Amino acid sequence: MADKVALAITGASGALYAVRTLAELLGRGVHVELVVSDYGRRLLRDELGEDAAIDKLMPYLASRYGDAVNAGGVTIHSNRDLGATIASGSHRCSAMAIVPCSMKTLAGVAHGLSRNLVERAADVMLKERRRLVIVPRETPMSLPALRNMVLCAEAGAMIVPAMPAFYQQPRSLDDLADFMAGKILSALGFEHDLYPAWTGKVDQ
Numbered sequence: 001m002a003d004k005v006a007l008a009i010t011g012a013s014g015a016l017y018a019v020r021t022l023a024e025l026l027g028r029g030v031h032v033e034l035v036v037s038d039y040g041r042r043l044l045r046d047e048l049g050e051d052a053a054i055d056k057l058m059p060y061l062a063s064r065y066g067d068a069v070n071a072g073g074v075t076i077h078s079n080r081d082l083g084a085t086i087a088s089g090s091h092r093c094s095a096m097a098i099v100p101c102s103m104k105t106l107a108g109v110a111h112g113l114s115r116n117l118v119e120r121a122a123d124v125m126l127k128e129r130r131r132l133v134i135v136p137r138e139t140p141m142s143l144p145a146l147r148n149m150v151l152c153a154e155a156g157a158m159i160v161p162a163m164p165a166f167y168q169q170p171r172s173l174d175d176l177a178d179f180m181a182g183k184i185l186s187a188l189g190f191e192h193d194l195y196p197a198w199t200g201k202v203d204q
């Protein structure tokens with residue numbers, strides 16, 4: 001499907017979901033337009049360690065997920081650059097995921113604020129009727145956050161909450177991250193085998 005996909009990483013817990021999703025996209029030869037908010041950068045380091053800092057991200061991905069990640073390419077944009085390619089609908093970027101999505105960025109997208117590149121690129125997806133996948137993470141959720149998810153869904157985004165399942169009997173954090181990355185890839189329109197398809201076995 002898409003040969004260019006935008007991926008935003010914001011300051012919610014769940015950096016592992018973001019790097020797993022990024023590695024899967026790259027492994028498919030996708031060119032990823034990556035934008036990471038200031039708190040997204042902090043959470044990459046806080047949750048995955050200094051080796052996952054943005055300037056070391058490609059070697060980190062290769063060491064964690066293998067050289068297959070080199071099949072794709074990455075352009076890293078500044079979140080302050082509202083003149084970046086993905087800020088325009090004329091740029092052929094056919095889908096975007098925000099993984100994980102903070103409640104602050106969710107609010108900005110819901111209200112079309114475009115205060116930074118993450119919010120602007122998301123707004124471009126909505127106005128151009130392209131796929132926008134939002135992976136919110138917070139608990140418990142405030143009423144404004146719940147309402148903001150509804151606003152985004154009404155505008156055409158797909159809300160894919162960071163809610164890994166347990167019916168596939170995960171044995172590790174990576175198994176849980178694979179489940180979420182698989183859900184995100186499906187929402188972006190990619191096939192994958194990151195978790196076993198449900199077989200529909202009958203419960204006697």
Ligand SMILES: Cc1cc2nc3c(=O)[nH]c(=O)nc-3n(C[C@H](O)[C@H](O)[C@H](O)COP(=O)(O)O)c2cc1C
Pocket residue numbers: 009010011012013037038039040046101102103104105137138
């Ligand atoms: C360690 C840490 C964990 C956080 N986890 C979350 C979270 O899970 N969800 C959330 O909405 N905000 C979380 N925040 C708060 C956001 O990072 C904060 O609201 C920030 O302003 C979001 O900005 P951004 O959307 O531009 O990244 C966390 C902050 C820190 C420092």
